[in-house]
Amino acid sequence: MRAMSYGSFGGAEALSLVDVPTPTPGPGQLLVKVSATSVNPIDWKMASGKLRLFLPVEFPAVPGFDVCGRVAALGPGVGGLTLGQRVHARIAASPGGASAEFALVEAVQAVAIHHEMSDADAAALPLAGMTALQGLRAGGLPPSGATARVLIVGASGGVGHLALQIARAAGAQVTGVCSGRNEATVRGLGADDVIDYTNPEAWAGKGPWDIVYDCVGGDAGPWYRHLAPRGHYLTCVPAPATFLALASAPFRRVKVTAVMLKSNGPDLRTLDALHEAGRLRVLVDSTYPLSELPKAWDRSKSGRAVGKIVVTVG
Numbered sequence: 001m002r003a004m005s006y007g008s009f010g011g012a013e014a015l016s017l018v019d020v021p022t023p024t025p026g027p028g029q030l031l032v033k034v035s036a037t038s039v040n041p042i043d044w045k046m047a048s049g050k051l052r053l054f055l056p057v058e059f060p061a062v063p064g065f066d067v068c069g070r071v072a073a074l075g076p077g078v079g080g081l082t083l084g085q086r087v088h089a090r091i092a093a094s095p096g097g098a099s100a101e102f103a104l105v106e107a108v109q110a111v112a113i114h115h116e117m118s119d120a121d122a123a124a125l126p127l128a129g130m131t132a133l134q135g136l137r138a139g140g141l142p143p144s145g146a147t148a149r150v151l152i153v154g155a156s157g158g159v160g161h162l163a164l165q166i167a168r169a170a171g172a173q174v175t176g177v178c179s180g181r182n183e184a185t186v187r188g189l190g191a192d193d194v195i196d197y198t199n200p201e202a203w204a205g206k207g208p209w210d211i212v213y214d215c216v217g218g219d220a221g222p223w224y225r226h227l228a229p230r231g232h233y234l235t236c237v238p239a240p241a242t243f244l245a246l247a248s249a250p251f252r253r254v255k256v257t258a259v260m261l262k263s264n265g266p267d268l269r270t271l272d273a274l275h276e277a278g279r280l281r282v283l284v285d286s287t288y289p290l291s292e293l294p295k296a297w298d299r300s301k302s303g304r305a306v307g308k309i310v311v312t313v314g
Ligand SMILES: NC(=O)c1ccc[n+]([C@@H]2O[C@H](COP(=O)([O-])OP(=O)(O)OC[C@H]3O[C@@H](n4cnc5c(N)ncnc54)[C@H](OP(=O)(O)O)[C@@H]3O)[C@@H](O)[C@H]2O)c1
Pocket: 040, 041, 042, 127, 128, 131, 153, 154, 155, 156, 157, 158, 159, 160, 177, 178, 179, 180, 182, 197, 215, 216, 217, 235, 236, 237, 238, 259, 260, 261, 300, 303, 304, 305, 306, 307
């Protein structure tokens, strides 16, 4: 089968289209004929080698955690799914393997796709959507009492645009932080208010928020002054500053959580249900064929994507 792979650490230039043996599903696994995958920053961060101490990579490596396709073979012991069925998943194995004509998926991670969901949406949703959902859940959404006030930092990005809509669907009052050029898009996703991060004046008279979900990363300090008493700062981009924030959180009477995605089928089903109900829209920034994965990575590395970058296969 054809696959995009890299044989050493580096950037997008390390990727090449190669022929590799089609994998065979083991117990509990599916072989999926891939129709689409999507790019997540973790793909090129792992390929750079900077995360190798925490997330080791074996070469040759086929990246791509998000997968959408049809079941091509069932491993021993797999039930509940049939050959030819459309499924999607966030592949748990590292570094994914979805940038190929076929990919192995743990059957417990795979979810049958409702017929109205496009391949692009199905490939875009798993990793970013579960990160959004799990982060907000860690922050206490849906709320048990009064309406939560939620600030989404990076509301135009892959994780942020989904977090914004999930928070809205949970009944929160949501403010999105984005640049001025993305304000209309973020409002169109349902933000009650928008703050242009390029304009320091834009914060005047805003806040406080019960939950700040930071999908951009950096120093947590500036967010404290926008948190309500006993507020919760969440970040899916933990940095050394996050650990300082964690240590000082009890003294500041706030909570701090570093969100680390855990793939699972039930959370993906929750996202699919929101999508099917028309409450979760996937923004597709751009689409590339598999052979142009290096360009898709360059687009992701630019940090300017609005929504998700999709890669079509086959
Ligand atoms: N911990 C986990 O399990 C986990 C899971 C998923 C992702 N992540 C991490 O989460 C981060 C976000 O991922 P992603 O896929 O959402 O990235 P992304 O789609 O590439 O994010 C790009 C978006 O961020 C916006 N942005 C950039 N700087 C900003 C700022 N200072 N304030 C507000 N918005 C800003 C950009 O808008 P403008 O062009 O307008 O600036 C753009 O729309 C990455 O670092 C990723 O590695 C972690």
